[in-house]
Amino acid sequence: MSSIPAPLQPLQAIGRSFLNIVRTTGAVAVFAGRAVLAVALPPWFPGQFARQLIGVGYLSLPVVGLTAAFTGAALALNIYTGGGRFNAEQIMPQIVALGITRELGPVLAALMLAGRVSAAFAAEIGAMRATEQIDALHTLSTDPFRYLIAPRLAAAVLVLPLLTVVADIIGIAGGWVVATRTLDFNATVYIRNTWDFLQSWDVVSGLIKAAVFGAIIALMGCYHGFNSSGGARGVGRATTNAVVSAAILIFAGDYLLTTVFTHT
Amino acid sequence: MSEAPPKLEWRSVAKRFDGPPVLRSVNLSVAAGHSLVIMGGSGEGKSVMIKIAAGLMPLDSGQILIDGQDVAAMPARERRRLPARFGMLFQGGALFDSLSVWENVAFRLINADGVTRRQAKLRALEALDRVRISREVAEFYPSELSGGMQKRVGLARAMVANPEIIFFDEPTAGLDPVTGRAINALIREQVKSLGCTAVSITHDLNSARHIGDEIAMLSGGVIVWRGAAADIDHSGNAMVDQFVHGDP
Ligand SMILES: Nc1ncnc2c1ncn2[C@@H]1O[C@H](COP(=O)(O)OP(=O)(O)OP(=O)(O)O)[C@@H](O)[C@H]1O
Ligand SMILES: [Mg+2]
Secondary structure, three states: OOOOOHHHHHHHHHHHHHHHHHHHHHHHHHHHHHHHHHHHOOOOOHHHHHHHHHHHHHHHHHHHHHHHHHHHHHHHHHHHHHHHOOOOHHHHHHHHHHHHHHHHHHHHHHHHHHHHHHHHHHHHHHHHHHOOHHHHHHHOOOOHHHHHHHHHHHHHHHHHHHHHHHHHHHHHHHHHHHHHHOOOOOHHHHHHHHHHHOOHHHHHHHHHHHHHHHHHHHHHHHHHHHOOOOHHHHHHHHHHHHHHHHHHHHHHHHHHHHHHHHOO | OOOOOOOEEEEEEEEEOOOOEEEEEEEEEEOOOOEEEEEOOOOOOHHHHHHHHOOOOOOOEEEEEEOOEEHHHOOHHHHHHHHHHEEEEOOOOOOOOOOOHHHHHOHHHHHOOOOOHHHHHHHHHHHHHHOOOOOOHHHOOHHHOOHHHHHHHHHHHHHOOOOOEEEEEOOOOOOOHHHHHHHHHHHHHHHHHHOOEEEEEOOOHHHHHHHOOEEEEEEOOEEEEEEEHHHHHHOOOHHHHHHHHOOO
């Protein structure tokens, strides 16, 4: 199609990538719709769901816990320094608690799971596509959306809020350890200040975010794996795309949800 | 000849991926209770043909008819029930690597047919016995098996639920001659004693003669010859002769 005059060719490129974005968005939306239907309607596969709960949730505990502990500790030090410039060091426990529950708990847990779980979903389902196991499911009268995707989506949506609760607690504990060991905070006062200050919405809004992030993680992993092609290289590409797109959507979704939450 | 329509029919089926068409216009049918063998060079589109028939791949134009009914024109409910009437042995086995050998074979019984795990395991072990896979091996995972063993497990999985139509994509490739003959006999028996319809792909002429009532030759995207298995040696078709004699 070189009949388009040279000065207009950038427009063509822009148009093409715009169409690509629209097409992909549509495909992801259809995929998500089918996945949600498969979660909502029987037949269900409880065995697969249990397997995913363990894989997504239990095995993610160490990595989520460690990230939360270190981030809570670092956050405490930074806010202490910043607060010191206004002689407001004492407000540190409250700000740490707010930052963790509303923002860092869900986002960090989600990012860790984007790396661990989205990648694993894309690789596993992509390998199944490459070796015709997904075709085999069809010939065995089993809908891959019900057998493969629904259990993963349900597990991720359920597990991420639970992991976020853990991240919240461990993150705040991380700040507490730093505050009481290296700064001169009183251990009980710190906890009381945190507890009195936090409102239930701070925690709940974080958990809602987490559930949405869980859906993003599962859908990106499954979508890219399910639609992969081209053997082992295709699986590698699917894995990368799953992690990158999940991470970007988590950040974008976080901003959107935060905007909505602060206006309500 | 009876008036019954063929069990399965490809009617002017065409399919292309990027590049030249793989199938131009395939016309072929197999009667109920018969065994059809498709032969043809590597990359001619044999696997594509049976994947289209099994509903795993969309076709560009043409029709697939089951019992004389156009699949595309079937009501959605009936079309959804079609896979339950098929069995398929994939060229690469396509075993589920997260499940043990017997769970692979019992998969459809447990997950789609609502058979209890105990019952399903018994039936799976029986099916594995027929493809000469022992009970110890039934507890292994597919990654622990040789290629030929995986193929036989795939065969057991395709046949365990006694489907109406079974597709075998190179059932004896990679097997030693003794096991290969046993598998040929098994496919033969499945057709003769259970009355199912079989469509097999093979490169092995002996195998084709043994399991096929009829043989069809796919070349250049069309069926260039089709006849009784007994006529393969004097087909009068240059392309078939070339295949039979292995001339380059
Ligand atoms: N999913 C696919 N995407 C793109 N091209 C494909 C796909 N499946 C098959 N093809 C192409 O279609 C052609 C026929 O492939 P097919 O697997 O049917 O060959 P075959 O006759 O079974 O060969 P063999 O005897 O080697 O198994 C090949 O050129 C292959 O590249
Ligand atoms: Mg093939």
